[in-house]
Amino acid sequence: MIDVSPSLALLVLVGVMVGCGTVLVLERSLSRIVIGASLITYGVNVMVLMAGGRAGGPPIIGQTEVADMADPLPQAMVLTAIVIGLALTAFMLTMAYRTWQLNGNDEVQDDREDRRIALAAARDAVAERVTDDSGATLDEQAAIVFDETEDMPAIDVPDVKPERDQPPRGGPQ
Amino acid sequence: MNPDDWTWVLGIPVLVPFAGAAFTLLLARAPAAQRVVSLVALTIVLLDAVFIGFLSLRGPLILDVGGWAAPVGITLVADRLSALMLMVSVFVTLCVLVYSFTQDLAENQRLPIAVFQPTFLILSAGVSNAFLTGDLFNLYVGFEILLVASFVLITLGSTRERIRSGTVYVIVSVVSSTIFLIALAMVYAALGTVNMAQIAIRASEIDQGTAQLIQVMLFVAFGVKAAIFPLHAWLPDSYPTAPAPVTAVFAGLLTKVGIYAIIRTQTTLFSNSNLNGVLQVFGLVTMIVGIMGAVAQDDIKRLLSFTLVSHIGFMLWGVGIGTLEGLTAAIFYTAHHIIVQTALFLVSGLMERVGGSTSLVRLGSLLKTWPLLGVLFLIPAFNLAGIPPMSGFLGKLGLIEASAAVGRPLDWALVAGGLLTSLLTLYALLRAWSMAFWQPSEDDEVGKPQVPWTMTGATIALVAASLGLTLFAGPIYSYARGGAIELRAQAPYVVAVLPDAERGTGQSHTEAEEEQGTPTTSSTPVVPPLGTPSQSPTSSPTPGGAP
Numbered sequence: 001m002i003d004v005s006p007s008l009a010l011l012v013l014v015g016v017m018v019g020c021g022t023v024l025v026l027e028r029s030l031s032r033i034v035i036g037a038s039l040i041t042y043g044v045n046v047m048v049l050m051a052g053g054r055a056g057g058p059p060i061i062g063q064t065e066v067a068d069m070a071d072p073l074p075q076a077m078v079l080t081a082i083v084i085g086l087a088l089t090a091f092m093l094t095m096a097y098r099t100w101q102l103n104g105n106d107e108v109q110d111d112r113e114d115r116r117i118a119l120a121a122a123r124d125a126v127a128e129r130v131t132d133d134s135g136a137t138l139d140e141q142a143a144i145v146f147d148e149t150e151d152m153p154a155i156d157v158p159d160v161k162p163e164r165d166q167p168p169r170g171g172p173q
Numbered sequence: 174m175n176p177d178d179w180t181w182v183l184g185i186p187v188l189v190p191f192a193g194a195a196f197t198l199l200l201a202r203a204p205a206a207q208r209v210v211s212l213v214a215l216t217i218v219l220l221d222a223v224f225i226g227f228l229s230l231r232g233p234l235i236l237d238v239g240g241w242a243a244p245v246g247i248t249l250v251a252d253r254l255s256a257l258m259l260m261v262s263v264f265v266t267l268c269v270l271v272y273s274f275t276q277d278l279a280e281n282q283r284l285p286i287a288v289f290q291p292t293f294l295i296l297s298a299g300v301s302n303a304f305l306t307g308d309l310f311n312l313y314v315g316f317e318i319l320l321v322a323s324f325v326l327i328t329l330g331s332t333r334e335r336i337r338s339g340t341v342y343v344i345v346s347v348v349s350s351t352i353f354l355i356a357l358a359m360v361y362a363a364l365g366t367v368n369m370a371q372i373a374i375r376a377s378e379i380d381q382g383t384a385q386l387i388q389v390m391l392f393v394a395f396g397v398k399a400a401i402f403p404l405h406a407w408l409p410d411s412y413p414t415a416p417a418p419v420t421a422v423f424a425g426l427l428t429k430v431g432i433y434a435i436i437r438t439q440t441t442l443f444s445n446s447n448l449n450g451v452l453q454v455f456g457l458v459t460m461i462v463g464i465m466g467a468v469a470q471d472d473i474k475r476l477l478s479f480t481l482v483s484h485i486g487f488m489l490w491g492v493g494i495g496t497l498e499g500l501t502a503a504i505f506y507t508a509h510h511i512i513v514q515t516a517l518f519l520v521s522g523l524m525e526r527v528g529g530s531t532s533l534v535r536l537g538s539l540l541k542t543w544p545l546l547g548v549l550f551l552i553p554a555f556n557l558a559g560i561p562p563m564s565g566f567l568g569k570l571g572l573i574e575a576s577a578a579v580g581r582p583l584d585w586a587l588v589a590g591g592l593l594t595s596l597l598t599l600y601a602l603l604r605a606w607s608m609a610f611w612q613p614s615e616d617d618e619v620g621k622p623q624v625p626w627t628m629t630g631a632t633i634a635l636v637a638a639s640l641g642l643t644l645f646a647g648p649i650y651s652y653a654r655g656g657a658i659e660l661r662a663q664a665p666y667v668v669a670v671l672p673d674a675e676r677g678t679g680q681s682h683t684e685a686e687e688e689q690g691t692p693t694t695s696s697t698p699v700v701p702p703l704g705t706p707s708q709s710p711t712s713s714p715t716p717g718g719a720p
Contacts, residue, residue: 051362
């Protein structure tokens, strides 16, 4: 059996690569994220290789003494992981290019629908919708039902309508 | 009939979709032929999955891929959990495939069908591989197959919205895969193997702190895929923009693959886990936070995405109880949820098609336009909320009973949280129903729906299946119970894969047997030359490496 204690140099390498990659992934620009993700993936690939112990001779019977053989299993796994990483990087690059084509930049954008609901909640606005046959919205009904507030000074409730930022019905997306 | 003669059927759920994908790519210019190929491929896989389910009744079924012995070679294992998940997932995939046949005719949801069919089949192959594999690294490969296919599907047409949501999805998935890979490196460093059965043997022998660290890493990696709070934020952000069949199959399958992996980790790999309490807490928070999100939404697809997140919590709850009853209920609930959630997303696709929008503020009068659709929405909605006597109710009842039997404060908190979540699910879905189906439409131009029969038929099939799950709940529940017993006992799985606790069936021999006569660990394997025929189980390896 070969020595399985990890090499410090490789450990530092993994740390630096994954650390730099993490910083880059947290950026908003997609091309930086791609570089960051690649750095993390390669760092982790080195880590998988380390899991098999120190380097040894080629694991072929008759060429290397069994005691000096490197563990071939992590090598096989890393090869698979490298191929997968390549495919993912290619896909992310295509996506960054497409984002640039569409928007002129490659920044990851916020979810507009998410923001719309958050804004509506912040304004404490009830969605304008009709709930029964009377045809009145919830706001209008509330004003009628709770008439104990009649004596109180009127509060100016702004008429807030939900934004409509979706494309018109049936239109292209 | 000897099950050992039939182990080759385990390869079909992975191989046939891949072959189908290749053919559909070749037939890119003939959409009709493409559809036939995909339909035939998935039908074969469905029949095969039912057959596997039948065979797995007699104990786990093993296939050594290429005849290579277990700890070194890749093993496909179908125990009851895998078989049940496979059956349900392939059925759902087939329904969604039929549903998608006419999607390209919809004005606002045009699918580039030439890319869609092959990618869809590859997704199916990846899901099947993830469910069947008995090797942790192969599970990673299965995840990557289905993820890469899902990347293509979620950005179909690469419109601005889909690229935006796809970006979030892709980055989150890549990060979670990386965490999984780190966990794999740790598993190999600590245990010297990635074979699940061998991990199960060795996990109790290593330092428990290390084992727990590995377990937490795996839990985080799978937690992102299963969309567990606080790792769920990507899901409602990215799923709704995809075309309806894509969202449906993602919602049904991809998160459940994560749940399946968590069940495997908690039972097969690390049986003496003390993470159960953590799982329960995350389950509780996921349920509550998810359903709160659903209540706030006024877009039907986003609302359904949040209920999806919320109900993942129920499955975690079942796994976290840590008893046989809890695990049984979790497995049953997973099967139920795959069907019901997919059905709901398919119905939302029909609603979008008929009403022209997914916004509940704009939709209206659908009940007048198409009463059948109202029924098709209401049945899975009631089922998801858990109205008796539907399968959702039975699953929740199982969870509550299992929790009550244990009776710790956390269990009672989960019972309360689960009931509250069910109530809010009912509220959110009925509100959506009354807004989409009952409230007067804004414009009266809603005409008679022109919906292809394949879309309606596929949706009806799934809704009928969810009712069938209720009708045959007894046998299915006892099947799930058998699966849970098998998982908790651990031994059937391990013995099936590694009959003598060292080597699996198939052919490969250790260097030790050749030169020293003592067994060694898998870290210095010597494998047979290519082309060596596989031999029957427990046959003695040929000396010298040549037959």
